[in-house]
Amino acid sequence: MTDLIERELSLPGTPAQLWRALTDPEWLGSWLADEVALELRPGGEARFRFGDELRDGWVEEVSPPMPGSAPGTTGRLCFWWQAPDETASRVTLELIAGGDGTTLRVIEARPLEVLDLVGLPMPGNAAGGARYGPALIAAAG
Amino acid sequence: MSDRDPAGAVFEALADPMRRRLLQTISASPSTATELAGELPISRQAVAKHLTALSQAGLLERERTGRDVRYRVTPEPLSDAVSWIANVGGQWDERLARLAALSEPAAGPARPLH
Numbered sequence: 001m002t003d004l005i006e007r008e009l010s011l012p013g014t015p016a017q018l019w020r021a022l023t024d025p026e027w028l029g030s031w032l033a034d035e036v037a038l039e040l041r042p043g044g045e046a047r048f049r050f051g052d053e054l055r056d057g058w059v060e061e062v063s064p065p066m067p068g069s070a071p072g073t074t075g076r077l078c079f080w081w082q083a084p085d086e087t088a089s090r091v092t093l094e095l096i097a098g099g100d101g102t103t104l105r106v107i108e109a110r111p112l113e114v115l116d117l118v119g120l121p122m123p124g125n126a127a128g129g130a131r132y133g134p135a136l137i138a139a140a141g
Numbered sequence: 142m143s144d145r146d147p148a149g150a151v152f153e154a155l156a157d158p159m160r161r162r163l164l165q166t167i168s169a170s171p172s173t174a175t176e177l178a179g180e181l182p183i184s185r186q187a188v189a190k191h192l193t194a195l196s197q198a199g200l201l202e203r204e205r206t207g208r209d210v211r212y213r214v215t216p217e218p219l220s221d222a223v224s225w226i227a228n229v230g231g232q233w234d235e236r237l238a239r240l241a242a243l244s245e246p247a248a249g250p251a252r253p254l255h
Binding site: 030108 | 225226229230233236237239240241244
């Protein structure tokens, strides 16, 4: 079973222009959390602070969008995070060009069964989150 | 329990950040309205109003010990999945509202987005 949340937000600009809001620590620190440090490569470390709460995680995918607003232009950032004493979940932030602007699609998913067995799937774990993560998300959709 | 759609009532009750915070505090330890008002930056009347909303959604139950009425979190209907979806969904609504405000022209941190 996978618990899943999906949200969409329309933003002005092209995916390439908006990519900074998803990757620049200053921007991320003004909407995603109080402080964000992301190592922008697959397997990179991710840290988030919400008030007193610290979350650790890792980056699964970094796919910057191509310039321009042609249909089909997308950028995608995907990471895992885990609040203390909670199950890890996977966050996908996707920028999709369309019409006048760009749609930001957010998916946060918590694939319980696998995570109950292996905990937070860090790169290098035998279970390798990057390998089974996408399949689980697809199965949930 | 309200006679509305139970899941809808739960989501409605949890749409408010202060009610989520109350629920979190109460889930850590059952509390009286007075104790909650001491811990949170809102008045006892506001706490009482939120407690009523949470109770009507079936999220809290009252327990009388002597002269005190203590609130505790009910295991139903707030299954783990429902509470996760409501909580995390509410957090994303807040984050996206911040991002939407920042993406307005002339808003945002030091550097503009475009």
